[in-house]
Amino acid sequence: MRTLIDPESPALKKATLWDKLMRIHWPLYLLALSAALIGVACIYSATWTSDRPEMRMAFQRQAMWVSIGAATSLVISLIDYKKLLHFAWGYLVIGFALLVVTLAIGQEIHGAKSWINLGPMSLQPAEFTKICFILFLSWYLGLRGKDVKTFQTFFVSCAVMGAFMLLILKQPDLGSAAVFAPICFLMMFVAGVSKRWLIVGLMTGVVGFVMAFLFVLKEYQKLRLITFLNPGHDLAGAGYHLNQSKIAIGSGGLLGKGYMEGTQNMLGFLPRDVSFSDFIFSVIGEEFGFLGSGALVIGYALLLLTGLSIASRAKDTEGMLLCAGVVGMIFAHVFENIGMTIGVTPITGIPLPFISYGGTFILACFIGIGLMQSVHVHRGRLS
Amino acid sequence: MILDASNRPYARIFLAGAMICMGMCVLLVTLYHLQVGRGEEYTSKVREQSTRQILLPPARGLIYDRWGIPLAELRPSIDVDLYLIEIKSEYLKRHRKLPYMTNQVRKRGVLQAVKEVDIVRVVDEQIAPLKQILGTKLDYDPSALVLHQRIRENVPFQLKSDLSFDEISQLVERISVVHGVHITPRPVRSYSYGATACHILGYVGKPEEAKVLDRDGKKIELETVGKDGIESLMDDDLQGNPGFRTVEVNNYGNIQRLVEHRNPSLGDSIYLSIDLRVQQIVERVMACVGRGACVVQDVKTGDILAMVSVPNFDPNTVVTKEGWKDISKNEAHPLLNRALSPYAPGSIYKIVVALAALKHNTVDSRFSTSCGGGMWIADRFRKCWSFDKGGCGTQDLIGGIKRSCNVYFYTVGIRTGLQHVSDMSRDLGLGEPQEIPLPHPSNGLVPSLDYWKKTYPKDRFSNGHMANVSIGQGVVAISPLQAVNIPATVANGGISYYPRLIKEIRDSDGNLVREEPVRERARLQVPPEKMEWVRKGMEAVVGEGGTGRRAAVEGYKVAGKTGSAQFPTRIRGRQVKDTRTWFNSYAPADEPRYAICMMVEGGVSGGSTCAPLVSEIYTQIFNLERSSGAYQLAYMQPVRGHFDGVQEIVEEAPNAVQGIAVPMPAELQNDSPTEANDDNTPAPAAQPVMPVPAGKPLPGRGNR
Missing domain, CATH: 3.40.710.10 (DD-peptidase/beta-lactamase superfamily)
Structure with a gap:
C-alpha cells in the first residue's frame, strides 16, 4: 500500500514548478506528441496534391493547433485537477451553453450544424463538451462516494449523458453523440456502478438505437449502417468510402507504398475532403503498410494503458475517473475511426485522436492528456 | 477521497484495460487480414481503377504484287473512339446504376433473352456534349454499338472515322472533359487500285464475333479482320501487334501521367505472285x-x-x-x-x-x-x-x-x-x-x-x-x-x-519470314x-x-x-x-x-x-x-x-x-x-454458289 497524503498538505503546496515538471509522465506526453506530429506529416501527404491551396496549407494549421494543444496540455498538467473540479457545475453549464449556441448560430458544413465560426477559425464545440462531460462526471461520481452503486447515481449520469447526446444529435452529429456512451459507460464501470444498472443501460442503449434507426436517423445515416452490414452494397454510392478505404489500406500490404506515394489518395479515389480528416488512417495504411498502421494501433494501446495505469495510481476517485474518462474518449475515437476505415464499425464522422485534421479535437485530446498528467503529477507526495 | 478496497478499483481498471486490449486486437487482426492476407487482391483493385489502357491500333501488313507494287496499303484515319467500359463506369458514378434492357441474342443458333446494359442510352448521354459541336456527324448505328458491346467490349468502338481537320480542332477542346472518348489516329486499309484483284485481296471489316489472336502467348483481341481472299486467309500474318498507352487516371477519370507506352507494330507483308x-x-x-x-x-x-x-x-x-x-x-x-x-x-x-x-x-x-x-x-x-x-x-x-x-x-x-x-x-x-x-x-x-x-x-x-x-x-x-x-x-x-x-512473306523490316x-x-x-x-x-x-x-x-x-x-x-x-x-x-x-x-x-x-x-x-x-x-x-x-x-x-x-x-x-x-x-447422268455441273458472306457487315463502320 502506498502512502497516501492529504492533498491539502503543505508538502504538495510547496512543490515548485520544477518539481511538478519532473513528475510529468513524459513517455505519455511524448507518445501523444509524436502521434500528433505523425498526424501533421500524414495530413501533408494527404493534401499536397490537392488543387485547393487552403487544403495544401492544412498541415500548417494542424501544426499550429498541435503546438497550442501541446502547450495547453503542459499548462493543465501543472494545475491541480482538484482545483479544476471545483467548477464542476460550471463545466456542465458551459457544455450545454456551447451546444445550444452551436445550434443557434452554428455553421452548417456537410449537412451538420456543428461549427461555430470565430473569424479566422472555426470551432467544433461538441469536442469540448466531451471534456466538460468527463470533468463533470468525475466530480459527480466521486461525490457519490459509497452511494455510487445506487440507481440514482446511474440515472443522473445517464441523464446528463443523454442531454449532451440529444443536443449533439440535433446538429446532427451521430458519431460525436455516440462517443458519450462509451465514455460514460467506462467511467461508471470504473467508479463501481452496479453491474445490474450497467447491463440495463446497455440494453436500453440497444433498444434506443433500434428506435432511433427506425424513427430518428436520417436517410444517409441509415445507408451507412446498411453499408456496414453489407459492404458490397452500392459501391459507387453509399459504399464508396468504405470500399475505397479498404482498397487503400489493403493495397498498402506489409510495408506500404512509402510516404507521399499513396495513389488512392493522390488520385482522389479516397475522397479528398475526408482523406486528411476522418479517413487519415486509410492514408497511413496505404503508405506505411501493416507495419506502420499496426505500430500506430499498438502506440494507441500503449497510450491508453498508460492512462489506465495513471488511473490506478491516482490519489483519489476523481483523479481515477478523470483518467478513465479520457481513456474512454480516446479509445472510443480510435476504435470507431480505425474500425470504420477497415469495415469493423459503421462509418461515422469521428476523427482519429491526435492525427486527424481538426483543431478543436486536437485541443480536446491534448486537454485530455493534460488532465491525465495532472492526475499523475498530483498523485501523491512530491518530495 | 480515499480509494476503498471494497470498491476494488484495481480489478475494474484491469478489466477496462483488458477490454481496450481486446478492441485493439480486433483492429490489429482485421488490419493483418486486410493488408497482409488480401494485400494482393487490393493492389490489383488499385491498378484496375487507377489505370486505363488506351489501345493503339496495329497496322495490317501490306500486300504487294510480285514486283513489289503495293496493292493493299494503309492510310491514316483520325477516328473518335469510345471506350465502353470507361463510359459505363462514368455513367455509374453519375447515376448510381446502369440501365439494362433485354435483348434477343442468337447463341449457338438458339434465340435467348439476354440482359444487357442499354449501351446506346449510356453512350448517348456521354457524347451529348460532343454532339452539340458536331451534331449529326456523330450519328452512329445503334445496332452496331449493341453488337460491339456484346462481342468485343474491350476494344474501342469507332464512333466516327476520318475526321476532318476542322472537326478535329472543334472536338479536341471538349473531348478532354468527356471521359471514355478519345481521338485516335488509326492506320486503315486502302486498296490503291480499286477493284483490281479484289477477289484475291478480299477486304477487311469488323469481326462478327470476338476474335482473339494468340501471339507469342499473348492474347490479342482483334479490332479489324480480313473478310475474304488473302486478307482473310492470311489474317494471322497480316495482323500487327497493337500498342497501348497505360495511363494513370484520377477518380474523375482525368489522365494524370503516362505509366507505359508501347508502339503498335506493322504486320507481315505478303508478296503475291500476281503481276x-x-x-x-x-x-x-x-x-x-x-x-x-x-x-x-x-x-x-x-x-x-x-x-x-x-x-x-x-x-x-x-x-x-x-x-x-x-x-x-x-x-x-x-x-x-x-x-x-x-x-x-x-x-x-x-x-x-x-x-x-x-x-x-x-x-x-x-x-x-x-x-x-x-x-x-x-x-x-x-x-x-x-x-x-x-x-x-x-x-x-x-x-x-x-x-x-x-x-x-x-x-x-x-x-x-x-x-x-x-x-x-x-x-x-x-x-x-x-x-x-x-x-x-x-x-x-x-x-x-x-x-x-x-x-x-x-x-x-x-x-x-x-x-x-x-x-x-x-x-x-x-x-x-x-x-x-x-x-x-x-x-x-x-x-x-x-x-x-x-511468293513470300516479309516482316515490317523487309526480312524474309517465309518463302513459298x-x-x-x-x-x-x-x-x-x-x-x-x-x-x-x-x-x-x-x-x-x-x-x-x-x-x-x-x-x-x-x-x-x-x-x-x-x-x-x-x-x-x-x-x-x-x-x-x-x-x-x-x-x-x-x-x-x-x-x-x-x-x-x-x-x-x-x-x-x-x-x-x-x-x-x-x-x-x-x-x-x-x-x-x-x-x-x-x-x-x-x-x-x-x-x-x-x-x-x-x-x-x-x-x-x-x-x-x-x-x-x-x-x-x-x-x-x-x-x-441424257444417259441418266446425274446432277449437272456444280452451280456456282454465292459464298455466304460472313454475316452482315457492320454498316457504315468500315475501314475506308
Missing part, C-alpha cells in the same frame, strides 16, 4: 464480260500472274452501308470468285482424255475415227457438234483436237477407260483440292470408278457415261484455276505444278513425242480451220482449246440456257511462257466469245514484254456484270455455227433441259 500489269490487262479486257473468269499462269512455275473474276467489287467500299447494299442487290454475285468455282468444262476436257490415252498407249498417231455427225453408243445415237454439217470426216488425234470432234473422243474415252482419265485428272489437279490460299467453294469433281460406285451403287458406269465424261459433260466440273493447269502442263512438257499465289516454294504436283509421264501431238493439236485449234482460230496473235503462235457447256438455269424467272464458254491456251507455242484460261458465262461459244478476248490479252502481254514493261496502272472501277450476251469486241461478226466448239449431245440441242435426260 499487277498483267492483272490490269486482263481486268480491262474482262470488263466487257457479263460474268466470267480468267486466270493467267506462268507455265514454268505455276505462279498465278493474274486472276480475274467479273463482276467484281471495290474492296474500299464493300463494307460501307451503301457498298454492301449495292453488292447484295447484284444478282450476278460480285463477291463470288468465279476463277475458283467449278463449272462443266466441256471440250477443254478433251485434252485430258487425250493425255490419258497417250500415256496408256490406247491411241497412237495413226489411230483415227470417222465422224459422220455422230455414233451409236449402247443403243443410242450420240451426235457430234458437226451433225448438221455432215460430220468431221476422218480425224486422227491432231485433227480430233483441232476440230474438237466428239466422235473421236467418245471412242478414245471409251478405249481408255474412266480410271486412266480420272488418274490423269488427279495429276493435273482437277477435282482435287485447289491448294490456293483463298476461300473457294469446292474442289470441283472428276468422277473415278470408286466415286461412281459409292455415289450411284445401282447404276453401272456405262460406255454412255464414259462418252459424257470424255467431252467434259455430265458430272465433271472444274474451276478456271484448275483448268489453266491443263495447257500449262502441256506447255512445259508434262510437269504439273501447284498454283502459287503467294514452287511445288510440283505430279509429272504426267507422257512421252515427249506423244506430248508433241497434243501440242500440235492445240496449235492447230488456233490455226486455219481450227475452232479457236480467233485467238491468233500476230507474230506469235498461240495454242489452245475451246469449250462450251450449256447450263440450264433460271435467271430472273426465265428458264434459259446459260452457256459456259471456255478458252484454254498457252503461248508462245514454240517457247511457252503463259497459260491462260478464260471462262465466260452466257457466252456463245469458246471460239467466238473467249478466243478473241484471250487473243487481246496475249497481244497486250507481248506488247508489254516488248516495251520493257511500261504500263499505265489505274484505279479500276468495279465491273457490275450482267446477264446479256457478251459485247462483241472483235472484227468479225460472231458466227455461232462456225464458232461453236462443243454442242451438247443431240437430245440437248433440241430440248432443254438438260444433261440429266
Whole structure:
C-alpha cells in the first residue's frame, strides 16, 4: 500500500514548478506528441496534391493547433485537477451553453450544424463538451462516494449523458453523440456502478438505437449502417468510402507504398475532403503498410494503458475517473475511426485522436492528456 | 477521497484495460487480414481503377504484287473512339446504376433473352456534349454499338472515322472533359487500285464475333479482320501487334501521367505472285464480260500472274452501308470468285482424255475415227457438234483436237477407260483440292470408278457415261484455276505444278519470314513425242480451220482449246440456257511462257466469245514484254456484270455455227433441259454458289 497524503498538505503546496515538471509522465506526453506530429506529416501527404491551396496549407494549421494543444496540455498538467473540479457545475453549464449556441448560430458544413465560426477559425464545440462531460462526471461520481452503486447515481449520469447526446444529435452529429456512451459507460464501470444498472443501460442503449434507426436517423445515416452490414452494397454510392478505404489500406500490404506515394489518395479515389480528416488512417495504411498502421494501433494501446495505469495510481476517485474518462474518449475515437476505415464499425464522422485534421479535437485530446498528467503529477507526495 | 478496497478499483481498471486490449486486437487482426492476407487482391483493385489502357491500333501488313507494287496499303484515319467500359463506369458514378434492357441474342443458333446494359442510352448521354459541336456527324448505328458491346467490349468502338481537320480542332477542346472518348489516329486499309484483284485481296471489316489472336502467348483481341481472299486467309500474318498507352487516371477519370507506352507494330507483308500489269490487262479486257473468269499462269512455275473474276467489287467500299447494299442487290454475285468455282468444262476436257490415252498407249498417231455427225453408243445415237454439217470426216488425234470432234473422243474415252482419265485428272489437279490460299467453294469433281460406285451403287458406269465424261459433260466440273493447269502442263512438257499465289512473306523490316516454294504436283509421264501431238493439236485449234482460230496473235503462235457447256438455269424467272464458254491456251507455242484460261458465262461459244478476248490479252502481254514493261496502272472501277450476251469486241461478226466448239449431245440441242435426260447422268455441273458472306457487315463502320 502506498502512502497516501492529504492533498491539502503543505508538502504538495510547496512543490515548485520544477518539481511538478519532473513528475510529468513524459513517455505519455511524448507518445501523444509524436502521434500528433505523425498526424501533421500524414495530413501533408494527404493534401499536397490537392488543387485547393487552403487544403495544401492544412498541415500548417494542424501544426499550429498541435503546438497550442501541446502547450495547453503542459499548462493543465501543472494545475491541480482538484482545483479544476471545483467548477464542476460550471463545466456542465458551459457544455450545454456551447451546444445550444452551436445550434443557434452554428455553421452548417456537410449537412451538420456543428461549427461555430470565430473569424479566422472555426470551432467544433461538441469536442469540448466531451471534456466538460468527463470533468463533470468525475466530480459527480466521486461525490457519490459509497452511494455510487445506487440507481440514482446511474440515472443522473445517464441523464446528463443523454442531454449532451440529444443536443449533439440535433446538429446532427451521430458519431460525436455516440462517443458519450462509451465514455460514460467506462467511467461508471470504473467508479463501481452496479453491474445490474450497467447491463440495463446497455440494453436500453440497444433498444434506443433500434428506435432511433427506425424513427430518428436520417436517410444517409441509415445507408451507412446498411453499408456496414453489407459492404458490397452500392459501391459507387453509399459504399464508396468504405470500399475505397479498404482498397487503400489493403493495397498498402506489409510495408506500404512509402510516404507521399499513396495513389488512392493522390488520385482522389479516397475522397479528398475526408482523406486528411476522418479517413487519415486509410492514408497511413496505404503508405506505411501493416507495419506502420499496426505500430500506430499498438502506440494507441500503449497510450491508453498508460492512462489506465495513471488511473490506478491516482490519489483519489476523481483523479481515477478523470483518467478513465479520457481513456474512454480516446479509445472510443480510435476504435470507431480505425474500425470504420477497415469495415469493423459503421462509418461515422469521428476523427482519429491526435492525427486527424481538426483543431478543436486536437485541443480536446491534448486537454485530455493534460488532465491525465495532472492526475499523475498530483498523485501523491512530491518530495 | 480515499480509494476503498471494497470498491476494488484495481480489478475494474484491469478489466477496462483488458477490454481496450481486446478492441485493439480486433483492429490489429482485421488490419493483418486486410493488408497482409488480401494485400494482393487490393493492389490489383488499385491498378484496375487507377489505370486505363488506351489501345493503339496495329497496322495490317501490306500486300504487294510480285514486283513489289503495293496493292493493299494503309492510310491514316483520325477516328473518335469510345471506350465502353470507361463510359459505363462514368455513367455509374453519375447515376448510381446502369440501365439494362433485354435483348434477343442468337447463341449457338438458339434465340435467348439476354440482359444487357442499354449501351446506346449510356453512350448517348456521354457524347451529348460532343454532339452539340458536331451534331449529326456523330450519328452512329445503334445496332452496331449493341453488337460491339456484346462481342468485343474491350476494344474501342469507332464512333466516327476520318475526321476532318476542322472537326478535329472543334472536338479536341471538349473531348478532354468527356471521359471514355478519345481521338485516335488509326492506320486503315486502302486498296490503291480499286477493284483490281479484289477477289484475291478480299477486304477487311469488323469481326462478327470476338476474335482473339494468340501471339507469342499473348492474347490479342482483334479490332479489324480480313473478310475474304488473302486478307482473310492470311489474317494471322497480316495482323500487327497493337500498342497501348497505360495511363494513370484520377477518380474523375482525368489522365494524370503516362505509366507505359508501347508502339503498335506493322504486320507481315505478303508478296503475291500476281503481276499487277498483267492483272490490269486482263481486268480491262474482262470488263466487257457479263460474268466470267480468267486466270493467267506462268507455265514454268505455276505462279498465278493474274486472276480475274467479273463482276467484281471495290474492296474500299464493300463494307460501307451503301457498298454492301449495292453488292447484295447484284444478282450476278460480285463477291463470288468465279476463277475458283467449278463449272462443266466441256471440250477443254478433251485434252485430258487425250493425255490419258497417250500415256496408256490406247491411241497412237495413226489411230483415227470417222465422224459422220455422230455414233451409236449402247443403243443410242450420240451426235457430234458437226451433225448438221455432215460430220468431221476422218480425224486422227491432231485433227480430233483441232476440230474438237466428239466422235473421236467418245471412242478414245471409251478405249481408255474412266480410271486412266480420272488418274490423269488427279495429276493435273482437277477435282482435287485447289491448294490456293483463298476461300473457294469446292474442289470441283472428276468422277473415278470408286466415286461412281459409292455415289450411284445401282447404276453401272456405262460406255454412255464414259462418252459424257470424255467431252467434259455430265458430272465433271472444274474451276478456271484448275483448268489453266491443263495447257500449262502441256506447255512445259508434262510437269504439273501447284498454283502459287503467294511468293513470300516479309516482316515490317523487309526480312524474309517465309518463302513459298514452287511445288510440283505430279509429272504426267507422257512421252515427249506423244506430248508433241497434243501440242500440235492445240496449235492447230488456233490455226486455219481450227475452232479457236480467233485467238491468233500476230507474230506469235498461240495454242489452245475451246469449250462450251450449256447450263440450264433460271435467271430472273426465265428458264434459259446459260452457256459456259471456255478458252484454254498457252503461248508462245514454240517457247511457252503463259497459260491462260478464260471462262465466260452466257457466252456463245469458246471460239467466238473467249478466243478473241484471250487473243487481246496475249497481244497486250507481248506488247508489254516488248516495251520493257511500261504500263499505265489505274484505279479500276468495279465491273457490275450482267446477264446479256457478251459485247462483241472483235472484227468479225460472231458466227455461232462456225464458232461453236462443243454442242451438247443431240437430245440437248433440241430440248432443254438438260444433261440429266441424257444417259441418266446425274446432277449437272456444280452451280456456282454465292459464298455466304460472313454475316452482315457492320454498316457504315468500315475501314475506308
